[in-house]
């Protein structure tokens with residue numbers, strides 16, 4: 467059964483570890499992430515961007531697939547199904563479709579409008595026992611065609627949004643989506659520290675987890691980050707393993723063209739990446 471992310475993140479913040487959000491793109495992705503979470507006894511958050519939701523034939527298809535897998539695979543660890551960077555309309559659709567958690571990304575609205583829309587969605591989520599993530603200060607890089615400039619959030623604005631009753635808060639601290647450029651300046655720990663001081667027990671979210679060095683991840687967790695989003699890294703691992711399979715000519719041997727064989731190495735690579743992240747984030751054995 468899907469659960470809200472509230473309890474797992476409250477425990478993570480108190481226990482000084484983070485729960486990974488791993489974005490899903492298809493059946494193989496979902497299976498690989500759920501199986502790894504179960505094997506490692508780790509709570510997990512499955513992230514779905516609006517683009518990936520569309521690709522997988524809509525939110526109700528996603529809910530059906532994930533619920534079916536939880537049953538068929540006998541998954542016992544807490545699993546939250548979370549809309550990633552949702553629009554106002556997308557958030558409402560996911561709530562109706564049966565997601566257990568949503569992110570409303572109102573960071574591109576003026577702060578007053580972000581507050582107004584976040585407040586309305588907080589009300590709906592509280593009523594239904596769902597968790598809700600809000601964002602202050604756009605995360606840099608590109609996410610489904612939306613390009614952000616890598617802003618650094620204003621801690622006072624973070625406090626204003628946190629006070630609306632959101633479950634967790636994503637704040638831009640110099641992090642970006644996708645691969646990090648060679649001249650990246652690193653995370654703004656001074657800002658993160660200030661945000662945590664103002665928002666207290668609120669679990670903080672770090673987007674763009676791909677390519678942030680392990681020591682920075684650990685420091686961010688020590689400063690209140692309890693949810694870390696991973697997307698690009700699983701994609702790169704899947705693509706590299708699939709490339710190796712094809713380049714080795716394995717698809718031409720016997721029934722190597724069978725999709726269950728063709729996609730097996732890539733799926734195993736996703737599992738290995740998820741395992742590595744769960745170990746780094748400290749969520750192993752916390753389910």
Ligand SMILES: [Zn+2]
Nearest residue numbers: 605673674695
């Ligand atoms: Zn993000």
